[in-house]
Amino acid sequence: MLGAQPPKERADAARNRRKVLAAAARLFAEKGVESVSMDAVAAAAGVGKGTLFRRFGDKSGLAAALLDERERDLQQRILSGSPPLGPGAPARDRLAAFFAAYLEYVLGHLDLVRMSETASPGARFRIGAYRFWHRHVAILLAEARPDADAEPLSHALLAAVSAEVAGVLRAEYGAGRAAATVTCLVESVSHQPRVTHGRR
Amino acid sequence: MLGAQPPKERADAARNRRKVLAAAARLFAEKGVESVSMDAVAAAAGVGKGTLFRRFGDKSGLAAALLDERERDLQQRILSGSPPLGPGAPARDRLAAFFAAYLEYVLGHLDLVRMSETASPGARFRIGAYRFWHRHVAILLAEARPDADAEPLSHALLAAVSAEVAGVLRAEYGAGRAAATVTCLVESVSHQPRVTHGRR
DNA sequence: CATGAAAATGGACTACAGTCCGTTTGAATG
């Protein structure tokens, strides 16, 4: 009953998907993500434009597909790696570890991630991977700060490590201060507030 | 020595600027910001496309120009209004007040602000107004949390009230929880952390 | 292996942002 739920992929489709991903990876590496047009990718891959868009939806989808492997790696380390990134450590520590690792991931593929987040408006929140990060953070946050509204707060924290923001932080202050800032933010939020009994 | 530093604006330029802003405001209100093209604005204003772009740079510039008045109002309330938004209140309270007011401003003009932030990549951080908000937050933060790196942290906090994030927060959780979340975030960050002497 | 329907293909087509440059206009000067 389990198994190949998605009703298979036709042979020509698989072949073309590989051709496109290979061509896109090469072109992006050569000329930079920004300056490669979808026409150029289609031409280099030897497929029609329609094929390209049918398969990947838009430019952000193509970028997301290229990031997929790296993403899965980080997801695995979260789900079953060693603490504090993986299970076993206190929620606060796991949050800090996740944000540090995620920031490193984003900065390591900045242009691709930016493209995957900004090609179409709101793209960031529709990507499957974002749901995963959001869920992960929300669960940890609910544990570390049971008094807070974990789901929306998770969006708010993740905003600080979007490609645009992470890129500006590194460009203006350097990778070290960027990382320290994210850590500071996350630690500030993941501690229970002092009780503010009585006086305002 | 003070005064008209910018060497004046020619009469035709001023006339056209007014025509464009009026036409854009009308069209945006009628059809929604997203679905109005720059061609349509130029046609409705009765000016050429070149004029439109010469004056406003790009679509995000046009949106920013339309927001200008509302923005100045908020800036005035911050610089010389009554506390806690204006001067006089403790930094922590001013931060909370600013973020609440800014969130309300963003949500009140969501489409325009989104356009001003996302029309071109990185547009958000180049807009003059962003510099103002960033500076304001950084100064207050430096006072409330002298141990933190205020400038980058200010970017990180402002990320939570970008049009994209604010829009998602309201769409998914409603305006009330969105506001509470931003307040929670800001209050968490603007309190000195407990000293974590010794362990870990 | 023949067949036929669903899936995939490719490239012409549309719509839009943004550029370029020859022409027009405003206003400062004598």
Add this chain to the structure above:
DNA sequence: CATTCAAACGGACTGTAGTCCATTTTCATG
């Protein structure tokens, strides 16, 4: 008022994202 030239103008032009649909390919079935 005539002259002059920098500033502003406008619309044709370019490059790109994304759509559409007539044609081709795959593969399950008999």
